[in-house]
Amino acid sequence: MAAAQTEHPDSSNVPERLIAHLDMDAFYASVELLRYPELKGQPVVIGGRRAHEPRTLPDGRRKYARLRDYIGRGVITTSTYAARDLGVFSGMGLMKAALRAPDAILLPTDFDSYRHYSRLFKAAVAELAPVIEDRGIDEIYIDLSDIPGVREAVGHDPLGGVKALAREIKNNVQRATGLTCSIGITPNKLLSKIASELDKPDGLTVLTRDDIAGRIWPLAVRKINGIGPKAGAKLAGLGIETVGHLAATDPALLIQHFGRSYGIWLHESAHGRDARPVVTHSEPVSISRETTFERDLHAQRDRAELSDIFTRLCEQLAADLQRKGYVGRTIGIKLRFEGFRTVTRDHTMDIPTQDFATIRRAAGECLKRVDLSQRLRLLGVRMGSLSRSATPDQPLHGGTRKTRAERSANAPPAPENLPLF
DNA sequence: TCTGGGGTCCTAGGACCC
DNA sequence: TCTGGGGTCCTAGGACCC
Numbered sequence: 090m091a092a093a094q095t096e097h098p099d100s101s102n103v104p105e106r107l108i109a110h111l112d113m114d115a116f117y118a119s120v121e122l123l124r125y126p127e128l129k130g131q132p133v134v135i136g137g138r139r140a141h142e143p144r145t146l147p148d149g150r151r152k153y154a155r156l157r158d159y160i161g162r163g164v165i166t167t168s169t170y171a172a173r174d175l176g177v178f179s180g181m182g183l184m185k186a187a188l189r190a191p192d193a194i195l196l197p198t199d200f201d202s203y204r205h206y207s208r209l210f211k212a213a214v215a216e217l218a219p220v221i222e223d224r225g226i227d228e229i230y231i232d233l234s235d236i237p238g239v240r241e242a243v244g245h246d247p248l249g250g251v252k253a254l255a256r257e258i259k260n261n262v263q264r265a266t267g268l269t270c271s272i273g274i275t276p277n278k279l280l281s282k283i284a285s286e287l288d289k290p291d292g293l294t295v296l297t298r299d300d301i302a303g304r305i306w307p308l309a310v311r312k313i314n315g316i317g318p319k320a321g322a323k324l325a326g327l328g329i330e331t332v333g334h335l336a337a338t339d340p341a342l343l344i345q346h347f348g349r350s351y352g353i354w355l356h357e358s359a360h361g362r363d364a365r366p367v368v369t370h371s372e373p374v375s376i377s378r379e380t381t382f383e384r385d386l387h388a389q390r391d392r393a394e395l396s397d398i399f400t401r402l403c404e405q406l407a408a409d410l411q412r413k414g415y416v417g418r419t420i421g422i423k424l425r426f427e428g429f430r431t432v433t434r435d436h437t438m439d440i441p442t443q444d445f446a447t448i449r450r451a452a453g454e455c456l457k458r459v460d461l462s463q464r465l466r467l468l469g470v471r472m473g474s475l476s477r478s479a480t481p482d483q484p485l486h487g488g489t490r491k492t493r494a495e496r497s498a499n500a501p502p503a504p505e506n507l508p509l510f
Numbered sequence: 511t512c513t514g515g516g517g518t519c520c521t522a523g524g525a526c527c528c
Numbered sequence: 529t530c531t532g533g534g535g536t537c538c539t540a541g542g543a544c545c546c
Contacts, residue, residue, distance in 0.1 A: 138514080164514050179546090184511050198514095225517090225546045317544045350520080374518065381514060419538085429513070433540060469515085 105298070107239055107251055108367060109218075109231040109274045110281035111258070113210060114290035116227035117167040119268050120206050121196050125151065132172035132193040137163030137183050141195055157191035159183045162381055166198050170290065203227075206266050213265035217258050222367045230278050231258075232367040248295050255293050279363035280305065282314045301361040306333030313358050320347070320355075335359035372475070376415065377423075378405045379469025385427045388461035388510065395468070396510035402470045403452055407445035410472060416441035417472035420451040424459055425467035434458050441476055448472070456509050 113119070117135045122128055125143065139161055141154035156177075163183045175190040183195070207226045215221060220232040233239050236254060243249020255272050262270050271292040273284025283305060284294040296304055310332055311321045327346065329335050335343075336359035344352030357363070380402065386395055410416065421435035434455040442448065452470050 136514080162512095162514075164512095166514080180513080182512050182514095185513090188511075227546075315544070319543060348521085375516095377516065379515060421539095431541080435539065437538065467514090 104234075104240070105276040107233040107274060108277055108281050109233055109255065109258075109272055110278065110285040111214065111229050111231060111262075111270050111272050112285045112289070113227040113262075113268060113270045115167055115169055116206075116268070117198065117203055118169045118172075120203055121199075122169070123267055124202075125153075125196075127151070128153075128169075128194060130171060131169070132175050132177075132190055133169045133196060134165050134172050134177060134183070134186060134190070134193050135168070135196050135198055136166040137161065137195060137197060139163075139197075141197055143196070153194045153196070155191065156183065156187040156193040156195050159187060159195055161383055168193075206268065209265045210262045210268065210270070213261040214258055217254065217261060220367055220369060222369060223371075230281065230367050233274065248297075251295055252293065255295070259291075259293065275361075277361070277363040278365050278367070279314065279358055280361050283308065283312050286312070298361065302333070305361060306331060306336060306359075308332050310335050310359075315354070315358065320351075323347070332359050373413075373415065374475065375421075375471050375473040376406065376409050376413065376417070376475065377421075377469055377471035378402045378409070379423060379467060381425070381467045382465070385464040385466050387464050392510050395465070398468055399452070399456075399470075399510050400449060402468065403449040404445055406470050406472060407443055407448050410443035410478075414478050415472075415475045416443045416478045417475045418442075419473035420448055420455065421471040421473060422452050422455045422459075423467070423469035423471065424465055426463040427466055428463075429466075430463075431467075432459055435471075435473070437474060441474070443472075443478055453509065461509065 118133055121133065121135060134156055137159055139159070141159070143151045143153045145151055161183070165177060165179050165181045165183060165186055167179050168177050172190060172193050175193065177186040177190050177193065186193070203226055211221065211223070211229060214229065214231060218231045218233055218236055220235070222230040222232075224230060233251065233254060239250050239254055241250040243253060246252070251274055255274060259270060259272060262268065269291040271285050271289045272294070273281040273287065274293075274295045275281045275284050276298065280296060280301070284296050285292070287294045287304065308331060309321075310316050310324050310329060313332065316324070323346065324330075324335065327338075327342075329338055335355060338356070338359075340352060340356040343355050346352070347355060380398065382398075388395065418439075418441045419435050419437045421433055423431065423433050425431045436451055436455050438447075438451065448470070
């Protein structure tokens with residue numbers, strides 16, 4: 090291979106990368122505070138699906154819903170720092186949260202608004218640092234390595250250049266959105282993700298390799314992105330609580346308990362090693378729609394209702410595919426039963442589609458392969474094996490109409506009997 | 511008072527082909 | 529007749545993340 094082309098990023102005379110992780114502070118809640126500034130400082134929780142919009146009283150004051158008034162299956166999406174002080178966090182069921190903070194204010198989620206501010210903050214960052222990896226609505230990675238001046242010392246501070254750039258980025262985000270963010274900057278994504286959390290909210294943390302032992306090793310293993318509830322509990326069972334402890338553990342032991350690939354990853358992560366690049370573009374792998382019911386539904390007794398929901402999910406999925414310009418070959422369904430047991434079934438077709446009727450029929454066939462004697466709490470439909478449709482955003486006349494031959498080659502035969510549900 | 515909705519990636523077994 | 533690997537695709541489930 091041509092030597093000039095094969096410089097390895099880990100090669101010793103290549104300088105360390107400078108990777109930033111930027112995380113918006115309590116993003117959804119902060120966007121809501123822009124709209125309702127009088128709530129600043131109060132415990133506020135965002136979440137739930139039922140209508141609990143604030144009402145404006147005749148005298149102009151606003152009346153907000155309280156957590157204690159909520160009945161249903163929602164969870165907290167975000168809470169303000171004042172609410173977190175009361176022990177309510179994202180992911181927590183609203184009914185459970187109401188026990189801890191009954192007087193906290195409850196607002197409904199407004200994704201259109203969050204998406205708007207998401208675009209604003211990302212554009213504000215891109216003006217100063219264009220190499221951005223999207224990690225969802227409220228966070229990004231940024232590769233700062235090649236930005237002029239970033240490696241220059243300022244006064245006696247060898248990291249002065251990066252810090253100055255980071256402050257500029259924070260200011261630009263603040264100017265564009267009125268919102269604060271926290272930034273971590275280190276040689277890689279793994280460490281930066283951890284670092285951005287160390288000084289929240291409105292924080293800035295710059296770490297080098299030399300800081301790993303002092304700043305990273307004292308942290309709980311769960312702070313590592315990729316160690317979740319299961320792995321965390323398993324590590325605790327082995328007496329491994331901190332990252333430093335994990336780093337000191339014989340990799341052979343980790344491999345023995347977690348398998349080769351995850352075991353090695355645990356060891357590397359604990360030592361702060363991560364060569365993943367900042368990825369500026371990616372294509373979706375799947376698109377899905379799902380819904381949890383307010384009460385568990387029974388396949389026979391609630392057949393009509395379930396059938397309507399199932400059809401609506403398929404319609405929404407087809408519309409999403411058409412709007413985003415994708416076709417897919419693998420249709421999948423997801424069912425969650427009372428007791429939270431989850432089952433999936435999928436079917437791969439020869440010809441990709443974005444057509445509602447084809448999706449509905451294939452999903453119906455998948456449904457026939459599931460035992461429906463237990464009551465259901467969730468139903469979902471997914472399309473995988475995606476490719477771009479021929480004409481994105483502009484489906485051929487009236488959607489993707491297919492010839493009869495194509496259809497029969499593609500979808501399972503239409504059911505003779507009534508569809509399940 | 512348990513546990514939303516939208517995703518990604520990994521594993522593991524079986525089918526099928528060379 | 530029996531015995532092989534390797535590679536790819538498909539399916540189901542599960543861990544994890546925002």
